[in-house]
Amino acid sequence: MQDAGESLFAAESARDAEQGGKPAGNKNCLNCGTELRGLFCHVCGQKDLPKRQSTGQLLSNFIESFSNFEGKFFQTTKQLLLRPGFLSLEYNMGKRERYFHPVRMYAFISFIFFLIFFSLPEKQDEKDDKVELDDEDRREIAEDSIRERKALYGQMAALGVDTTGLNFDSLTRAQQDTTRKKKKGNGFTLTKSEYESVEAYDSIQATLPPDERDGWFGRKIQYRMIELNRQYSDESRDFGKDMWKATLEKFPKMLFFLLPVFALLLKLLYVRRNYFYSEHLVFSLYYYNFFYFAGSIMMLAGLVESLAWVTTIIAWGIYFYLLFSMKRNYNQGWIKTIAKFLIFSFVFSFCALFAFLINMIAIMMIL
Numbered sequence: 001m002q003d004a005g006e007s008l009f010a011a012e013s014a015r016d017a018e019q020g021g022k023p024a025g026n027k028n029c030l031n032c033g034t035e036l037r038g039l040f041c042h043v044c045g046q047k048d049l050p051k052r053q054s055t056g057q058l059l060s061n062f063i064e065s066f067s068n069f070e071g072k073f074f075q076t077t078k079q080l081l082l083r084p085g086f087l088s089l090e091y092n093m094g095k096r097e098r099y100f101h102p103v104r105m106y107a108f109i110s111f112i113f114f115l116i117f118f119s120l121p122e123k124q125d126e127k128d129d130k131v132e133l134d135d136e137d138r139r140e141i142a143e144d145s146i147r148e149r150k151a152l153y154g155q156m157a158a159l160g161v162d163t164t165g166l167n168f169d170s171l172t173r174a175q176q177d178t179t180r181k182k183k184k185g186n187g188f189t190l191t192k193s194e195y196e197s198v199e200a201y202d203s204i205q206a207t208l209p210p211d212e213r214d215g216w217f218g219r220k221i222q223y224r225m226i227e228l229n230r231q232y233s234d235e236s237r238d239f240g241k242d243m244w245k246a247t248l249e250k251f252p253k254m255l256f257f258l259l260p261v262f263a264l265l266l267k268l269l270y271v272r273r274n275y276f277y278s279e280h281l282v283f284s285l286y287y288y289n290f291f292y293f294a295g296s297i298m299m300l301a302g303l304v305e306s307l308a309w310v311t312t313i314i315a316w317g318i319y320f321y322l323l324f325s326m327k328r329n330y331n332q333g334w335i336k337t338i339a340k341f342l343i344f345s346f347v348f349s350f351c352a353l354f355a356f357l358i359n360m361i362a363i364m365m366i367l
Contacts, residue, residue, distance in 0.1 A: 025048070026048050026049075026051075029041035029043070029044060029046055029048075030046070030049060030051060031044050031046040032044045032046075036048055072098070072099065072100050073100045073105070075098075075099065075100075076099045076100035076105060077100075077293070079099070080286065080289060080290055080293065081290070081293070083328070084290075084321050084322075084324040084325040084328060085283070085286075085324065085325035085326065085327065085328030085329035086328060087099060087102070087286050088102075088279075088282050088283040088285075088286045088325070088329050089328060089329050091282050091286075092279045092282060092283075102282055102285040102286055102289065103285065105285075105289050106285055106288060106289055106292075109289050109292040109293050109296075110252070110288075110292050112292070112296055113292040113293075113295055113296045114252050116296050116299050116300065117248075117251075117299060118248070120299060120303075197226065197230075198223055198226055198227075201222055201223075201226060205219075246363040247359065247360070247363060250359055250362075250363065254355055254356070254359055255288075257355070258348075258351065258352060258355060259281075259284055259285070259288060260281070261348070261351050262284040262287075262288075262348060263277060263280040263281040263283070263284040264277070264280075265344055265347055265348055265351075266280040266283065266284065266344070267280045269340045269343065269344060270330055270340075273330065283325070283329055286325075287321070287322060287325060290318070290321055291318055294314050294317060294318050294321075295314075295318070297314060298310075298311045298314040298315065298318075301314070319345075322341065322344075322345075323337065323338065323341045326340065326341055326344075
């Protein structure tokens with residue numbers, strides 16, 4: 001992933017390098033054959049380039065283009081961080097060439113964000129296999145052990161068996177193991193249903209009146225629950241780990257598919273302002289770019305325990321950055337902007353939660 005990330009800048013610079021240098025003096029465009037009327041072709045946009053370039057020319061153009069590319073990127077980043085809503089306003093006013101394109105910036109910054117996201121060290125639970133017993137557990141074990149020993153003594157005495165010298169330590173250890181298993185959980189359970197198999201579930205469903213039976217979707221869910229309960233019955237923690245891993249893998253796609261929803265909500269909130277949906281989409285892209293950039297810094301700061309306060313500040317900054325962006329980009333009063341910001345936050349949070357639940361259901365169906 002790191003090599004792919006580094007190639008993003010190089011690929012952009014290599015493309016722009018062909019546009020660098022001095023005009024070659026061709027009469028016709030080498031790309032489409034149209035007669036040239038200036039430095040760039042008015043049909044396809046290609047610059048007047050020499051048909052062949054020496055290594056020195058290509059290298060010189062590459063360095064020059066990379067410097068321009070780098071300067072444009074950092075200038076855009078500066079405006080993105082310090083002036084919420086400014087870049088989307090500039091872009092929608094047609095001032096685009098001086099800044100880095102929002103889609104290209106999204107591709108690069110989101111790559112960095114998820115590179116860090118998936119590279120974070122996992123926290124290991126040192127007590128996965130050990131469950132400490134408190135005083136109440138020990139007392140319960142002792143009482144159960146005494147009761148069971150008395151019952152066993154009574155049964156053996158009734159049969160005339162001599163119990164002198166017998167060792168019941170194994171019984172106590174078995175009781176402790178049982179208590180530990182109870183504390184860890186008795187296997188995996190997704191529902192309160194006690195169906196042990198699909199056949200048992202179908203048999204019970206067949207005894208119910210038709211109007212009380214589960215529908216097609218309900219049956220599919222029950223089948224999957226029964227299968228998962230059987231699959232993870234021995235170790236419930238494996239289910240949580242597998243679910244978490246699958247959720248992380250689908251997290252980038254979920255954020256991406258929420259982007260048009262983000263823009264659509266803005267379109268509905270500002271429906272009277274005569275904005276195109278594409279203009280709201282540009283605004284959303286720049287906010288996503290800020291989110292990925294600030295989120296990357298927040299994750300790196302989170303690796304240092306003494307910088308926990310920094311992560312809190314950045315998290316609140318990400319949230320309120322949207323408010324200031326809306327104020328500058330849509331140029332409404334503070335009361336209207338705050339009201340729309342709160343409405344947007346509530347509705348988008350609901351959409352994100354709904355998408356998360358759908359994502360969880362999809363994951364459970366394919367685990």
